[in-house]
Structures are given as C-alpha cells and as structure tokens.
Amino acid sequence: LELLGIRSKYLRPQPVFSKLFLLSLEFLVQHCTPLTTFYLLYILKGQQHNNFLMHSIVPSFVIAGQCISLIGVKIFNVKCYQKQTRCMLKVFEEDAKLLHEYVNQFQDQLESLVAAQKQVAQSMEKLSAFLGSYSRVCFPLALNDLEFPALLEKFQGRICELGSWMNLMVQQLRNCVLYPVNKLLSRLVELENHKDEYDELSDDLNTSLLKLVxxxxxxxxxxxxEIGTEYGLMRQRFHQAGLNYFTLLNLLQYQRRIAVVEPLLSLMYAYRSFFRMGNQCMSHDEELDDFFTRVQEQIQSFHIEQQAYGQSTQDYMKTVEEIGRLQPDIYYAEGSPLDKFTAEKNPVRHKRGYLFFKSKTALLTKWDRIYFYTENRNLVSQGRDDIASQILLEIDNTVHASFADHEERRYCFSIGCANAEFKKQFIFQAICEKDCREWIEAINYISQHGNESPYRESLSTVENTSPPTEPTPDNNSTSERAFGGKYDNSSVISFGATTTTPIQFDMLNWSDEEELPTDTTLLSSSEEEMQMMNTFEVKFLGCMEVENDRRETTAHDAIRQVLQARMVHNIIRAVDMKMLLAGKPADQLRLLHPDSGRLKARFAMVDLVYWTSHANNERVLAFTVRRRGRKEGGKNLFICYVLESTGCEAASEICDAIAESVKTALQSFPINTPS
Known part of the structure; x- marks a missing residue:
C-alpha cells in the first residue's frame, strides 16, 4: 500500500522495525531490481507502515523462492491482500483517467491562448503592412500631402517592432508552456498502454493457473x-509488468503537479519578460516621447479645427433656418408670388444653372438635366458624370432666345441660330418662370452686346456709390441717426449686382458727443395719456432706401432684399428692440434698447408714409419713413425699415396699431403744415 502511495484510514500506522521485515528487505535488495530497491528505501525513510503490509509481504518471498516483485506478491499470493489491492488499483486507474481528461482540456486552453497570441502577432504584422500601403493609394484629395504618409510610416515601424516582440513571446509560450503538458499527455498514453499489457498478462496468468490446477x-x-515452468514464466512476466505499471502510477502523482504548475509559471514568466521589454523600450526612449508629443499636439489641433468648422456649420445652418422661417417660400420652385412684380434695375448678362435639355433620338424624346453656363459668348454644358465641359453653341449676333409656348411642358424656351452656315434650334426647360425669363434675357443680351462683363461693371457701380452725407440734425425727427448719417461701414452692405442701394443691418446708437434727448413731453404726460401708448417687442432685421412711398411692391421688395442679403452674408444676429407708439403730445414711434431704455431712433407719426406685413410670414413687417428734403433739389428721402415681431403680437396687429396712431396724429396735425 505504501508503494502505491495510498494510506487506508482503516489501517492504523505502526512502527515497522521488526526482524521479519528486515529479512524481507534484505532478500529484495539481493534479488530485486534497483528501481524496486529505491522504492523500498523510500518506504523506510521516516515512514510508518501498517502491520497488514508487513505480514503480507514477507510470506510471499519465503513461499515463492525466487525474484518476485513486491506488488505481484500482494496481488496473487495472499487471498485477502489480492482483493484489497485490486480495489486500490481501481482507485488509481480512475484517478489517472480523470487526470487524462483534465490535462486534455488544460492543453486545449493553453493552445487556444497561444493561438490567440499568435493571431495578435500576425494581426500586428498585417496592420504594419497595411499602413505601408497608404502611400501607394492615389487619394484624389491627398496628392500633395506628404506629412501624413510620413507619420503613418513611423507608426508602421513601431507596430512592426511590437509584432516581432509578440512573435518572440509566441515561441516562448510554445517551448515553455505547451511542452510540459504534451509530455504529461505522452506519459498518460504510455500508462494506458501498460494498463492494457497488465490486463492481458493477468488473463494469461489465470489461464496458466487453471491448467496447473x-x-x-x-x-x-x-x-x-512443462505446465509448472509455463506458469512460473507467466508469473515472472506478470510481476515485471505490474512493477512497471505501478511505478508509472506512483510517478504520475509527482508529474501531475509538475506538468500543471510548470506551464503556468512559464506563462507568467513569458508575459513578464514581454512587459519588461516593452517598458524598457517604450519608457526610456526620448525620441519616442517626442514623437508622441508631436502627434498629440497635431491631433489636438485637428480637434480644434474640427470644432471650429462644426461651429461655423451650425451658425450657417441657423442662418438658413432663420431665413427659411422669415421667408418660407425661398425653397419653392415657383418662388415668391411677389417675384413677378419685382423689376430688376440692371439686365441679366450672364447666367448659369441646371436646365432640362430636349433631345430626339429616332422616335423618342428625352429631357436630360444638364448644367449650363455662359462664358466668353459661348453656351457651355457639362453633364452630371462628365469631367470636362463642352461648348454647345457660340452666341453671336445671329442667336436669339424666346419662349417656347408650343412645348407641352411649362417654362420652356428656345435658342435658335439663323446664320447661313448653321441653322439649329435648341429647346430648354427651366424650373420656374423667373429662371426662364433670366435665361432668355441673358442669351439675348450676350448676342447683342458681346463680351461685356457684368461683374466688373457691377463692381465699378458699387465702388462709385458713396454713402449719403450726414444731414443737418432735425429737432422734430431723428431718423437720420438710424440711416444715412454717421454709420459704421461694417454694418452696411451693398447687396448683389442688381442693386447699388446699401442695406444696414444694425440700428446705431445716438452719438456720444451729443446730448441724449430727454423725453420731457413723455414724462410729463398724464396717466390718461400714458394709456394711449403701445409697446411691442421686435427685432431689427435691416433697412434700406426705397424710391417711393406708396407702392405695395416697394415695401415687399425691400423685405425680400433684406432677408436675402442676411442669408447671403450669413448674418444671424438681429438687434432686439422695444417699439413704442407714443400718443399726444409726442405722436412718435420710438425704438429703444430693451434693457437700458437707450433711444435708438424716433420718428414722427406724420412721417410714417407706409406700413405692411409680409405676405407669407406673419411675424415680419416693414414701415417706410419720409425724410423731408434730404435729397438733392429738396426731394424727400424714403427709408424702409424691416422688423420681426418677437412678442405675442403678429405683424398685422402691429401694423393696425401703427395705423391707429398715425390716424390720431393726422387728426391733430395743422392743416398748413407742408406735405
């Protein structure tokens, strides 16, 4: 039992220094193999043995009279011993079987770990090779960018170095982690082979014994x-196989600990070496630290630029949303209903945009959407997928454009060439009536006037337009402070090529050099007069000079130009104001700062000549102010102010309040007052 490494809890250990046991040991030393002797010496080394083992081992050597192994005697020479030994052997075999299954699973886990680490190393190598291929890709937007490929090459070198370290660790894991486990598995396979041999010899021995008896x-x-000799040889072979089999079972108890602990120790050592190597190479490299610092600074600058671009994009989107809210018909194909009443001051001399071009192939008619533009007396076209543009038609004095009313589609026009060598007619379709009219006007203008540049002429017109001179202060009206007097050029913009009238987007304060007006008439008003005042919260969108005071289209055209100018110039901010309609005796429309109450502008009610709300936006309104004798020759100057209601009142309600205030002021206005 001690040789098997098993102690039974039912057997009490006792000292075994008896003479009978020593005689048996002397016999084994003289006749048994060195391996068996080694195990018996191990038994004597400070061990305690049970009395059953002592009394069962000695008679076996006395009766056999030959070299027989210790375990073979315990199994076959003593009947009671044979039964218990076989039971203990089954325990060992069951333990070896479970150990074999566990080691197989342990090997699978370790192989999975090594395979994963190998895959990481291969992925690092593939990533390094992929980064190197960036310079070979012809990106259309990065042809002149040499800094970014150089940066990727540096990363490629570092990643390749990391991959080599991982390959080294994979080799270390294979040699130091998988090898002990594979060795233990080979021992377990060998143990199974010995078990089969042991069982086979046991059956042969039983057969020989039956012949003998x-x-x-x-x-x-x-x-x-002969039968006795055969039986003796079978016993010898059986005992030799049993000795080898039991020896392997005992050795397995030590190998199971070595084969499980040693791979784990090697695994930890391999990772420690890998991390130590990485720490030494990464932490003490000044060049690498500088490289990391530069890259982080570049990334930070990219983040800042990205945030700035995102902010500008958000501002632009807010502007578009604001314009869409103030002028909801801007996206319509037909445009605003007021566009047909708007007369352009200058003719359209050049045009560009998408048109539907009619073409015929056999019996089929196609309308293709193509981009057209006029350049150097040529009508140039470019298809959606075309890289370059091509000249469709040379616009000389024989070319004429007109409406094509005979077509089944709307907004069609034709361009015909009537020279002697070439006669051709092209049919186009615009998206709206205004676009169609502008194309016809541009083609006819180029045909008649040639290569005159409308942009250069328009620019010279704007540059030659000087701002109005500062007028003499008027005691009854201070509207010149809001427009046409001392103003900041940054807040006045000349819009487009079709108008030279400046548009002001900020309501200026009174000059600090002059004394602020005191509202003595307003402050001295009684409580009854105070009830005649109306207050509205508005935003100042812009103002511009208009030609006349009574036409409805004039005010609507001013609203359209102000809103369109705000969208073109990306103007989001609008000046918050408080509109005050003061009754008797002031009879004024005042624009005040909403917080400080500072006076921005004031107009006499009798100088308000026209007011109206926007046709499509119920929050936008405009009113026209008359400034007496401010033009050359003593003519009146008319300025249209565009506002947006931010309170609960609609624009039409504010216009009704203005009308009531003006009506009240005109009833008390002296008859002999000049108009």
Whole structure:
C-alpha cells in the first residue's frame, strides 16, 4: 500500500522495525531490481507502515523462492491482500483517467491562448503592412500631402517592432508552456498502454493457473514440469509488468503537479519578460516621447479645427433656418408670388444653372438635366458624370432666345441660330418662370452686346456709390441717426449686382458727443395719456432706401432684399428692440434698447408714409419713413425699415396699431403744415 502511495484510514500506522521485515528487505535488495530497491528505501525513510503490509509481504518471498516483485506478491499470493489491492488499483486507474481528461482540456486552453497570441502577432504584422500601403493609394484629395504618409510610416515601424516582440513571446509560450503538458499527455498514453499489457498478462496468468490446477495425479511428470515452468514464466512476466505499471502510477502523482504548475509559471514568466521589454523600450526612449508629443499636439489641433468648422456649420445652418422661417417660400420652385412684380434695375448678362435639355433620338424624346453656363459668348454644358465641359453653341449676333409656348411642358424656351452656315434650334426647360425669363434675357443680351462683363461693371457701380452725407440734425425727427448719417461701414452692405442701394443691418446708437434727448413731453404726460401708448417687442432685421412711398411692391421688395442679403452674408444676429407708439403730445414711434431704455431712433407719426406685413410670414413687417428734403433739389428721402415681431403680437396687429396712431396724429396735425 505504501508503494502505491495510498494510506487506508482503516489501517492504523505502526512502527515497522521488526526482524521479519528486515529479512524481507534484505532478500529484495539481493534479488530485486534497483528501481524496486529505491522504492523500498523510500518506504523506510521516516515512514510508518501498517502491520497488514508487513505480514503480507514477507510470506510471499519465503513461499515463492525466487525474484518476485513486491506488488505481484500482494496481488496473487495472499487471498485477502489480492482483493484489497485490486480495489486500490481501481482507485488509481480512475484517478489517472480523470487526470487524462483534465490535462486534455488544460492543453486545449493553453493552445487556444497561444493561438490567440499568435493571431495578435500576425494581426500586428498585417496592420504594419497595411499602413505601408497608404502611400501607394492615389487619394484624389491627398496628392500633395506628404506629412501624413510620413507619420503613418513611423507608426508602421513601431507596430512592426511590437509584432516581432509578440512573435518572440509566441515561441516562448510554445517551448515553455505547451511542452510540459504534451509530455504529461505522452506519459498518460504510455500508462494506458501498460494498463492494457497488465490486463492481458493477468488473463494469461489465470489461464496458466487453471491448467496447473487441473492436472490429475496420474499426469506424467514431464507434462507437470512443462505446465509448472509455463506458469512460473507467466508469473515472472506478470510481476515485471505490474512493477512497471505501478511505478508509472506512483510517478504520475509527482508529474501531475509538475506538468500543471510548470506551464503556468512559464506563462507568467513569458508575459513578464514581454512587459519588461516593452517598458524598457517604450519608457526610456526620448525620441519616442517626442514623437508622441508631436502627434498629440497635431491631433489636438485637428480637434480644434474640427470644432471650429462644426461651429461655423451650425451658425450657417441657423442662418438658413432663420431665413427659411422669415421667408418660407425661398425653397419653392415657383418662388415668391411677389417675384413677378419685382423689376430688376440692371439686365441679366450672364447666367448659369441646371436646365432640362430636349433631345430626339429616332422616335423618342428625352429631357436630360444638364448644367449650363455662359462664358466668353459661348453656351457651355457639362453633364452630371462628365469631367470636362463642352461648348454647345457660340452666341453671336445671329442667336436669339424666346419662349417656347408650343412645348407641352411649362417654362420652356428656345435658342435658335439663323446664320447661313448653321441653322439649329435648341429647346430648354427651366424650373420656374423667373429662371426662364433670366435665361432668355441673358442669351439675348450676350448676342447683342458681346463680351461685356457684368461683374466688373457691377463692381465699378458699387465702388462709385458713396454713402449719403450726414444731414443737418432735425429737432422734430431723428431718423437720420438710424440711416444715412454717421454709420459704421461694417454694418452696411451693398447687396448683389442688381442693386447699388446699401442695406444696414444694425440700428446705431445716438452719438456720444451729443446730448441724449430727454423725453420731457413723455414724462410729463398724464396717466390718461400714458394709456394711449403701445409697446411691442421686435427685432431689427435691416433697412434700406426705397424710391417711393406708396407702392405695395416697394415695401415687399425691400423685405425680400433684406432677408436675402442676411442669408447671403450669413448674418444671424438681429438687434432686439422695444417699439413704442407714443400718443399726444409726442405722436412718435420710438425704438429703444430693451434693457437700458437707450433711444435708438424716433420718428414722427406724420412721417410714417407706409406700413405692411409680409405676405407669407406673419411675424415680419416693414414701415417706410419720409425724410423731408434730404435729397438733392429738396426731394424727400424714403427709408424702409424691416422688423420681426418677437412678442405675442403678429405683424398685422402691429401694423393696425401703427395705423391707429398715425390716424390720431393726422387728426391733430395743422392743416398748413407742408406735405
């Protein structure tokens, strides 16, 4: 039992220094193999043995009279010992079987770990090779960018170095982690082979024993001798196989600890070496630290630029949303209903945009959407997928454009060439009537006037337009402070090529050099007069000079130009104001700062000549102010102010309040006052 490494809890250990045991040991030392002797010496080394083992081992050597192993005697020479030994052997075999299954699973886990680490190393190598291929890709937007490929090459070198470290660690894991486990598995396979051999010899021994016991007393001596010799050889072979088998079972108890602990130790050591190598190479490299610092600074600058671009994009989107809210018909194909009443001051001399071009192939008619533009007396076209543009038609004095009313589609026009060598007619379709009219006007203008540049002429017109001179202060009206007097050029913009009238987007304060007006008439008003005042919260969108005071289209055209100018110039901010309609005796429309109450502008009610709300936006309104004798020759100057209601009142309600205030002021206005 001690040789098997098993102690039974039912057997009490006792000292075994008896003479009988020493005689048995002396016999084993003289006749047994060194391996068996080694195990017996190990038994004597400070161990305690049970009395059952001592009394069962000695008679076996005395009776056998030959070299027989210790375990073989315990199994076959003592009947009671044979039964218990076989039970203990089954325990060992069951333990070896479970150990074999566990080691197989342990090997699978370690192989999975090594395979994953190998895959990481291969992925690092592939990533390094992929980064190197960036310079070979012809990006259309990065042809002149040499800094970014150089940066990727540096990363490629570092990643390749990391991949080599990982490959080294994979080799270390294979040699130091998987090898002990594979060795233990080979020992377990060898143990199974010995088990099969042991079982086979056990069956042969039983067969030989049955032959021996079946001999009759009358059997010849020669036959008895042959069967006895056969039985002795079978016992010798069986005991030798049993000794080897039991020895492997005992060795397995040590190998199971070595084969499980050693791979884990090697695994930790391999990772420690890998991390230590990385720490030494990454932490003490000044060049690498500088490289990391530069890259982080570049990334930070990219983040700042990205945030700035995102902010500008958000501002632009807010502007578009604001314009869409103030002028909801801007996205319509037909445009605003007021566009047909708007007369352009200058003719359209050049045009560009998408048109539907009619073409015929056999019996089929196609309308293709193509981009057209006029350049150097040529009508140039470019398809959606075309890289370059091509000249469709040379616009000379024989070319004429007109409406094509005979077509089944709307807004069609034709361009015909009537020279002697070439006669051709092209049919186009615009998206709206205004676009169609502008194309016809541009083609006819180029045909008649040639290569005159409308942009250069328009620019010279704007540059030659000087701002109005500062007028003499008027005691009854201070509207010149809001427009046409001292103003900041940054808040006045000349819009487009079709108008030279400046548009002001900020309501200026009174000059600091002059004394602020005191509202003595307003402050001295009684409580009854105070009830005649109306207050509205508005935003100042812009103002511009207009030609006349009574036409409805004039005010609507001013609203359209102000809103369109705000969208073109990306103006989001609008000046918050408080509109005050003061009754008697002031009879004024005042624009005040909403917080400080500072006076921005004031107008006499009798100078308000026209007011109206926007046709499509119920929050936008405009009113026209007359400034007497401010033009050359003593003519009146008319300025249209565009506002947006930010309170609960609609624009039409504010216009009704203005109308009521003006009506009240005109009733008390002297008859002899000049108009």
């Amino acid at each position: 079946k001999l009759s007393p009358k059997c010849p001596a020669k036959k008895v001798e």
